[in-house]
Amino acid sequence: MKFNASIKNQFCYGIDAVIMNPSKMKDSLIVIFAIVILTIFSGCSKQEINREVNGLEVKRPNILLIVADDMGYTDIGAFGGEIDTPNIDMLASSGLSFSNFHTAPMCAVTRAMLLSGNDNHIAGMGSQDLNSQAFGYEGHLTDRIVPLPALLQKAGYHTSMVGKWHLGTAPDHLPANKGFAQSFIIPEGVANHYSDKGWLARDPVSTYLENNEPVKWKEGDYSTDVYTSKIIEYIDNNKDSDKPFFAFAAYTSPHWPLQVDEAYWKKYEGKYRDGYEVLRQNRFTSLKKLGLIAESAELPDTHESVKPWSTLSADEKLIEERKMELYAGMVDNLDVNIGRIVDYLKQTNQFENTLIVFMSDNGAAANDFYYHPYFAEFLNANYTDAYAEMGKKDSFISYGPQWAEAGSAPFRYFKGYTTQGGITSPMLISGAMVKHKGTVTKTFTSLLDIAPTFYEYAQIDYPESFLGKEVYPLKGASMASLLEQKADFLHDANYVFAMEHRHNIVVRKGDWKLVNETKPFDPQNFALYNLAEDAGEQNNLKGEYPLVYQDMLAHWQTYKLESQVQFPTPSGVSK
Incomplete structure (x- = not known):
């Protein structure tokens, strides 16, 4: 009698539920049935079905997926950046770094591919923010795929997420109906980091939802801090439940508007006095020293929209410096909050059995909507770009293509393009099951490979149908063999x-x-x-x-x- 891992897992959890609730055993037949099943599945533990790694049986791991929003390729220390990111760098030094990892060029598109393991059109997000009846442009996750959290939840994982959803706003399309047991989210793609003040005339107040129910944002609370507290709360709610967890921290930082407490950006005051061209060159040089790019690599031409630093006035340079100081402060704060999650996992003895994936959703963002004809009227009436107010809750600042190009070095262009600067992101994977320690792989990987990796560690067979409907097969491949040093590459030259x-x-x-x-x-x-x-x-x-x-x-x-x-x-x- 042969059962696949997911079926076996459901039996294990079902038996545990009966045994932990003796009052539900109403007659001896149930007891006898439980004993027979336990005998068949004697290998079941309360938390997991074991899998073999390097000759040892290991638990089904917890899974923590951390996604930064619009973070550039070279922003973190492990990828050549000057911003203080010790906690993210620790994940790099204790695991495997991916220097050739590919995303989609925009936020929602990446999320669709990430949570489906499939193409953005098949998943329903052919074009960000376009809602249509046409195949591939529905603007939400479709029934042509199985949402990643839904399959993990069905297999016994406790599932939770915080932050940016951006995959549909109708009730049926929200996280609670896509497999997340707990969620605290902004359904849309952009938010003020300190308040619920919107950024569009049609949505002057941003909506926040907890488990699909509207909640009020506490004025003055900072987004990254709030999302971190919530994801820790959700994981903590589950820690005694004998279930592994899948936690998705979908941060809105360092996405514009650039807002962060002074204590963070002040650390970087004066660091960017030489301008964006010098920063770009410095990061490019650091990448070579770290061995992340070839010694023969050359910086590509600058985007036509970027003005040379030397042509700016003294006041313009001050404003530009402050933009990058704010951005660096946001990345710094993000790192501090990632450290909070790691510290919590260590303190509760969950860290060793947690697979942690950190990535950005696309290349650095060049948008500057404060001056965009479509958005300017509302933004100018409700926000300010005054130098003295930069970084505060009523300021609306973006750092533009000039700094985005520095963040995307050594590649061409930035978010929105399918050039390398728009779709190449740093990815770090850490955990006890990752046998690499502080090494870098240059093998090609993409968003499509993340879901298959999670499924392998969770011992889930991806179905041919879900909820009575046939679904498209996964397009990527599991990275488990790569992580466990059983393979040197993921895809061959014909992929x-x-x-x-x-x-x-x-x-x-x-x-x-x-x-x-x-x-x-x-x-x-x-x-x-x-x-x-x-x-x-x-x-x-x-x-x-x-x-x-x-x-x-x-x-x-x-x-x-x-x-x-x-x-x-x-x-x-x-x-």
């Missing part, structure tokens, strides 16, 4: 990764990359790069390698058909 968002496309196969960054969409604008030799995407090779180019175009067509890619227009989507 194809592809995605599209708002006319921006990427197709990866080995070292080759096909990319489009031009609107309106026209395949004639596709460019071909060899990232092993040109990580900055400066040398378009489609004319020199026509066979490779045709092969990559064929993969694009295959992907386009499978994912039913369409293209957004002001009135909806079109083929």
Whole structure:
């Protein structure tokens, strides 16, 4: 008689529930049945089904997924940054760092892929913030996939999340209906860090929900601090329940508006006096020293929207310095809060059996909506950009493409693009099951590989159908063998990764990359790069390698058909 791990696990938890509640055993037949089942599943413990790692049986781990919002590739110390991030760096030194990890170019799109293990169109987020009846553009997680927390919850995990949801606002689309037992979230993608003051005329007050019910934000409380306290509370609620946990900390930091307490940004006062071009070069040099990029790597050309530092006035330079000081303070505060979670896990003896994943959702953000024609009227009337108020709850500041380029070094461009600067993020994985300690892997990985990894450690077989409906298979692969030093790479040279968002496309196969960054969409604008030799995407090779180019175009067509890619227009989507 053979049972898969998830079925066996449900039996174990069911038997535990009966034994822990003797009053529910109303007659001897139930007792006899329980004894028989316990005999069959004598390997069941209260908390887990064991799996074998390096010859030893280990528990199903707790899983902690931490996602920073719009954090640049080089912002943390472990990836060449000057910002003080000892707690995040500790995860790097105690685990495996991924220097070739790929996200989607925008927040909601990444979240859809992350929580589904599938393409953003199949998951329902073909275009961020576009809600449509068309396949792939529904604006919420669809029934074509199984939400990651739903499957973990079904397998006996206690599931919780805090922070940014950004995957639909209707009741059926919120976390409580996607597998999270507990949640404290902002449904939308942007929020004031100190209050519920909105940033759009149509939503002048931001909504916060706890377990799908509206709650009031306490004025003056800081977002990252609140979300950390909540996720610790949720984990603590579960610590005596004999269930492993899955906790998703989806922070809104360091996403604009740049707001943080003075105690954090003051640490960086004067550090950015030399400007964004110098910071970009310094971080690029640090990456080489750390071995994260090749010695032969070169910085790509600067985005056309970036003004040279030397052309700014003295007052403009002061404002620019303060922007980066605030941003650094937000990353610093984020690190402190991650330290709070780690300390809690250690104090409660849960740290050793917790798989921790830290990542950013996309490249650094260049947006500056305070001056954008569509947003400016509301923002100018309700916020200020005055120098003396920068960083406070009524200020609305972004750091723009100039600092985003420094955060995206050594790559080209930033959030919104499918160039490397928009879709390459640092990822760190730590935990007792991770045999690497302080090492870096350059093997290609993506968002699609995270769900399969969690499923393997949770001993879950991904189903062919869910809630009576057929679902698409996972697109990634488990990283367990890589983490446990049983493999040196994850995907071979024939593996194809592809995605599209708002006319921006990427197709990866080995070292080759096909990319489009031009609107309106026209395949004639596709460019071909060899990232092993040109990580900055400066040398378009489609004319020199026509066979490779045709092969990559064929993969694009295959992907386009499978994912039913369409293209957004002001009135909806079109083929």
